[in-house]
Amino acid sequence: MDTGLSRRGLFGVGAVAASVLAGVTPASAATGTSRMTLRWWGNNSWEIVLPGVTILIDPWLTRFKTGTYTPAGADPRTPLTVNRALIDGYLDRGFLRxxxxxxxxxxxxxxxxxxxxxxxxxxxxxxTETHLSLMAALGTPEDQLAIASGGEDLTFDGYAVRVLRSLHSAVGARAQVPFPGSRPLSRRDRPRVIADLVEGGTLAYAVSGGGASVLNFGGSNYVESELAGLRPDVLLLPVGGAKVTQYVPRLLRVLGNPRYVAATHWDDFDLPLGQAHDPNGGLEVLRKAVAAASPASEFVVLDHLGSFTP
Ligand SMILES: [Zn+2]
Known part of the structure; x- marks a missing residue:
């Protein structure tokens, strides 16, 4: 479905955005020929709309304040909250189903x-087992959970999902994973604060359907050997990766220089949905790295709820 909200989908049509993001995909590139539409909900939240089916990746609309972008960093004791009214409002309008x-x-x-x-x-x-343990403890119906470890190649009616072993962003002097850890599926104590939501392994996903394919990473790292032979039309690529050797060129090379590279996980998520703000210039760094490594790829930057069709 479409609404007025998605009409301003691509940055580059507004003067401010255009001046900050010279060289991003022009609005005319927003309508490709496939029957796949990608809508960005901020952070790494993506809605993949295919004929007859919608798939979500990491949907997070609540975006509570943690202090992530302050010098002190995120407060690990920040309580977990869910803005049900916000989510319900979008569900009622036909999104996210x-x-x-x-x-x-x-x-x-x-x-x-x-x-x-x-x-x-x-x-x-x-x-993964840890993710499912956390979600079951937070009330997800257990008959809806499907465990994966990476390597699964799954076919459904009209679309396919390939699960890939991947890696989390490496940050700080030690190039470490924030809130590391794992927990068994049998553990059911309820997570209360953000530090309770441990990383628990990282997966990447390739989704194909509607005549197109998209590959998403939720962190700024990857396992190169997992990606051999993949040729996604769209790569959803997080900013960052400074500690990862040749983060952008090595990835674009192994993927055969995807036609579209759309930025993800680039906005300050202490700000509410509807306020897409780059806190530290990561977008421009990513844009330049993509342009240098794969000049023929179109660099796409969406606004919150912006969408495009590859
Ligand atoms: Zn993370």
Whole structure:
């Protein structure tokens, strides 16, 4: 479905955005020939709309304040909250009605809203044992959970999901994973604060259907050997990756230089949905890296709820 909200979907039509993001995909590129539409909900939240089916990746609309972009960093004792009214409002308007929800990792900015969305939609949720343990403890109906470890190649009616072993962003002097850890599926104590949502392994997802394919990473890292032979039309690529050797060129090379590279996980998620703001210039760094490594790829930057069709 379409609404007025998605009409301003692509940055580049507004003067401010254009001046900040010279060289981004012009609005005319928003309508390709496939029957796949990609809508961005901020952070790494993506809605993949195919004929007859909707798939969500890391849907997180609540976006509570944590202090992530302050010098002190995120407060690990920040309580987990879900803005049900916000989510209900979009569901009532026909958005987010997913058959599948794909979880890349356990952190709060990826997983917090998934249990509620799963309950509301009846979607099957894919994640690692740790992700499923966290989501079950947060009230996700257990008969909707599907465990994955990476390597699964799954075919459904009209679309396919390939689950890939992947890696989380490496940050700080030690190039470490924030809130690391795992937990068994049998553990059911309820996560209360953001530090309780441990990473629990990281997966990436390739989704094909409607005559197009899209590959998403929820963190700024990857396992190169997992990606050999993949040729996605669209790569959803997080900003960052400074600690990862040749983060952008190595990835674009192994993927055969995808036609579209859309930025993800670039906005300050302490700000509410509807306020897409780049806190530290990561978008421009990514744009330049993509242009240098793969000049023929179109770099796409969407506004919140913006969409495009490859
Ligand atoms: Zn994370």
């Amino acid at each position: 997913a058959k599948h929800i794909l979880v890349t990792h356990g952190h709060y900015d990826h997983l917090t809203d998934v249990p509620y969305l799963a309950k509301r939609t009846g979607a099957t949720v894919i994640g």
